[in-house]
Amino acid sequence: MDFALTPEQRDLRERVIRFARDELGAKAAEHDRDESFDRDGWKACAEFGVLGWPVPAEYGGSGHDPLTTIIACEALGYGCADNGLAFAVDNHLWACVIYLLRHGSPQQRARFLPGLVDGTLIGAHALTEPETGSDMLSLTTTAQRDGDAYVIDGAKCFISNGTVADLYVLFARTARSGPAQQALSAFLLPRDTPGLEVRRAISKAGLRGTPMGELRLTGCRLPAENLLGAEGAGYRVFTSVIEWERGFMAAGQVGRLQRLLETSVAYANDRTQFGVPIGAFQAVSHRLADLRVNLELARLMLYKVGWLKREGRIALLEASILKLFAGESLLEGALAAMRVHGARGYVADLPIEREVRDALAAPTFGGTSDIQRTIIAGLTGLPEGSHGA
Numbered sequence: 102m103d104f105a106l107t108p109e110q111r112d113l114r115e116r117v118i119r120f121a122r123d124e125l126g127a128k129a130a131e132h133d134r135d136e137s138f139d140r141d142g143w144k145a146c147a148e149f150g151v152l153g154w155p156v157p158a159e160y161g162g163s164g165h166d167p168l169t170t171i172i173a174c175e176a177l178g179y180g181c182a183d184n185g186l187a188f189a190v191d192n193h194l195w196a197c198v199i200y201l202l203r204h205g206s207p208q209q210r211a212r213f214l215p216g217l218v219d220g221t222l223i224g225a226h227a228l229t230e231p232e233t234g235s236d237m238l239s240l241t242t243t244a245q246r247d248g249d250a251y252v253i254d255g256a257k258c259f260i261s262n263g264t265v266a267d268l269y270v271l272f273a274r275t276a277r278s279g280p281a282q283q284a285l286s287a288f289l290l291p292r293d294t295p296g297l298e299v300r301r302a303i304s305k306a307g308l309r310g311t312p313m314g315e316l317r318l319t320g321c322r323l324p325a326e327n328l329l330g331a332e333g334a335g336y337r338v339f340t341s342v343i344e345w346e347r348g349f350m351a352a353g354q355v356g357r358l359q360r361l362l363e364t365s366v367a368y369a370n371d372r373t374q375f376g377v378p379i380g381a382f383q384a385v386s387h388r389l390a391d392l393r394v395n396l397e398l399a400r401l402m403l404y405k406v407g408w409l410k411r412e413g414r415i416a417l418l419e420a421s422i423l424k425l426f427a428g429e430s431l432l433e434g435a436l437a438a439m440r441v442h443g444a445r446g447y448v449a450d451l452p453i454e455r456e457v458r459d460a461l462a463a464p465t466f467g468g469t470s471d472i473q474r475t476i477i478a479g480l481t482g483l484p485e486g487s488h489g490a
């Protein structure tokens with residue numbers, strides 16, 4: 102077993118951190134305040150190659166292997182002060198691009214991947230509905246075959262990148278009866294499809310640089326060639342990709358944990374009370390020791406997921422463990438950073454309060470922590486639970 106990064110991975114990591122610090126995040130507070138999408142930052146990410154890290158060269162990407170990609174994503178999360186922008190990139194890559202890479206036909210890949218890599222197209226993932234969250238098999242959006250098209254009706258909510266996206270990976274019900282696992286299908290839905298309406302932007306507590314939207318589909322006529330995978334294979338498509346989404350989105354969270362730790366250690370060494378640096382108080386130092394423990398453990402599981410995917414192996418259990426642990430650790434770590442900074446952690450002069458708001462949703466999106474525990478329990482031999490969304 103070798104835990105060392107290769108010289109190429111170390112070099113990529115350093116270049117990504119430099120890029121993210123120098124070219125991204127300068128207006129993070131502004132994008133947070135205005136809930137605005139950083140188009141310049143998006144363009145810079147595209148030009149640096151971020152949007153093509155996991156994509157083969159024939160579509161304009163750099164074709165990094167999964168472990169190298171995870172190391173690069175971690176570096177982006179660490180270096181980019183605008184968590185909203187980084188989350189928009191994560192959703193684009195790990196909830197849209199990855200579907201094309203895993204299940205797109207050669208025609209679909211050729212049609213969409215170059216634009217998704219050069220940043221002219223923004224990707225999103227449209228699964229959740231007003232009445233359907235964790236229980237994805239109960240979703241009610243329908244797609245009915247009509248000649249050479251599907252007619253889609255329904256509503257989607259909480260869609261990250263929803264208001265700015267050009268392409269949605271959408272899940273809908275194509276069968277009214279039969280086994281629930283064979284009733285759903287996945288589609289590639291371009292923004293300009295007649296009958297698709299982006300209804301409203303949803304305001305939220307954190308990650309405010311990632312615009313969130315709500316979709317309404319009314320007699321939305323989508324050519325059948327936009328079916329992703331086979332009809333009725335939607336659940337299989339979802340479960341085969343979800344380990345990528347859960348595993349790889351955690352990379353940025355591990356990077357953010359490292360940033361929170363370093364910021365907090367620097368503050369604890371600098372700030373004095375009772376004549377000594379506050380880091381000398383065990384209450385403070387142990388809080389940061391716990392953060393360090395969580396960071397190191399999350400990173401170990403992160404790299405294991407990257408290694409498993411590089412080896413072409415299943416990582417469903419590991420991705421759920423990582424999703425659960427990294428998400429909860431990020432929230433705990435952000436709150437620890439806030440406590441260490443005292444009042445300065447709470448007021449908006451420093452970015453710590455924004456880090457806390459940005460961390461609040463980590464145990465929810467991509468499948469809640471409760472759902473991850475259910476999956477882990479099922480894969481540990483306990484009675485099977487839903488794999489949920």
Ligand SMILES: Cc1cc2nc3c(=O)[nH]c(=O)nc-3n(C[C@H](O)[C@H](O)[C@H](O)COP(=O)(O)OP(=O)(O)OC[C@H]3O[C@@H](n4cnc5c(N)ncnc54)[C@H](O)[C@@H]3O)c2cc1C
Pocket residue numbers: 192196225226227228229233234235236258259260261262308462465466467468469470471472475487490
């Ligand atoms: C920041 C953010 C970004 C998001 N981006 C997207 C996106 O891009 N695309 C998209 O489709 N969706 C997105 N979502 C929606 C997200 O996937 C859902 O919020 C998530 O699946 C949970 O669904 P829900 O919110 O309806 O909660 P519910 O499913 O209603 O759950 C509510 C509570 O009940 C618990 N619960 C539910 N079922 C069980 C169970 N079986 N066992 C134990 N506990 C259970 C949950 O853990 C939770 O605590 C996003 C959400 C957030 C917060």
